[in-house]
Amino acid sequence: MSHSDPHPTDRPAPKAVVGRVSLYLRQLETFEREGLNRVSSSQLGAALGINDAQVRKDLAFFGQFGSPGVGYPTQDLILKLRKILGTDRLWPSALIGLGNLGRALVRYRGFFKRGFQIVAVYDNEPEKIGSKIHRLPIKPIDELAQDARPLGIELAILCVPADAAQLVANQVVAAGITGILNFAPVPLVVPGSVSVVSVDLAVQLEHLAYLVMSRKPGFKVDAG
Amino acid sequence: MSHSDPHPTDRPAPKAVVGRVSLYLRQLETFEREGLNRVSSSQLGAALGINDAQVRKDLAFFGQFGSPGVGYPTQDLILKLRKILGTDRLWPSALIGLGNLGRALVRYRGFFKRGFQIVAVYDNEPEKIGSKIHRLPIKPIDELAQDARPLGIELAILCVPADAAQLVANQVVAAGITGILNFAPVPLVVPGSVSVVSVDLAVQLEHLAYLVMSRKPGFKVDAG
């Protein structure tokens, strides 16, 4: 059943496109607050340091949102991009592992602002279990499986140590959760039906160190 | 002065290559702990889900480290990759912004393990200034400029709110710091001599939501 209309397609957008669309959405929200009713691809691109053709192509992947000679309607495009990214609704999420990072992310406002609500938290250290953080009782990880369905948990934010990550990931998968945001510095093995996005903070800092170093005068790329 | 030897080059490696080399280094350290003296590109790739030709090509960007028929010497390659990434030494860093995320990252062990030592912390809220976190006194951001040189601060970890980020970035740049790890969800404008790596946690979660959504049965990419 091939036809010539290129939209909609049934393949998910490339990683890079989705990442930029998130940035467009954020910038559009800023423009809207500033009272801008219409935005052109070059305005949007300039604000983010992205080529205007790239902006148009990224948006065109999902449909036709603009008018030639006019640009894109700010408010309308915001609503459509939210729908595309899935942030037009709340995503009930579980946070697992209440070390320094986990405790911070439970309280982190940036998640809630974008529609991600942490509805349950888990940790396996006996001395943590039972106490509360940000009004949520800390439960043993075993209980995730029975909580997932009644609480509507769809995403898991994994903040456990590297050596526990795969084991906990298995429990997350067994609980029927299909999205994992992984902060542990290990590659997770999960079934094809489960999505994983990994964020390795130390890798980011390492990259920064490399960039700073490679700018120093006399820098040569080699191992000597 | 052109010659045929392709190594060393004086251009920094592509972003993607540096990111993967960080992963190789971590995996090699795991292999070393397991007692593996030699590693092949296919072993390394298999552990990380990366094509073996890609592994060889990435490493070859920086020099010749392996022997045909044998592989790469684990310990030796670890030392060389550390040197390449700049993590063969300590990087004194400042952390600015002691909200939830900032307070967590001051204590985060993952940074220190990789050679990043937070030696000073800053915040502009009067009620925070003077108190201590993780043995470090919280100082007003003004003092960064006078601290940077004596403390040898080379990197700044920015955890301030979005609306303060550019202003604080300017102060960081004015203090002579040439690397910024930015957690604020805004693009920073800095001189070409300063490197910025941005980590937007909400964008990562948004990407995850998109992936989960786009796997649901009947999913079509469009705005309807």
Next chain:
DNA sequence: TAGATTGTTAATCGATTAACAATC
């Protein structure tokens, strides 16, 4: 209308993978 800006095709650029001679 004239100027502006889209959506899209074609051109360019860069990154990944395959293939294989060299060699341990």
Next chain:
DNA sequence: TAGATTGTTAATCGATTAACAATC
């Protein structure tokens, strides 16, 4: 030696940018 594996070139693939007809 025979088998294994590197470093590298060539082939493929995908992503970015330029260009422009369509059109508001």
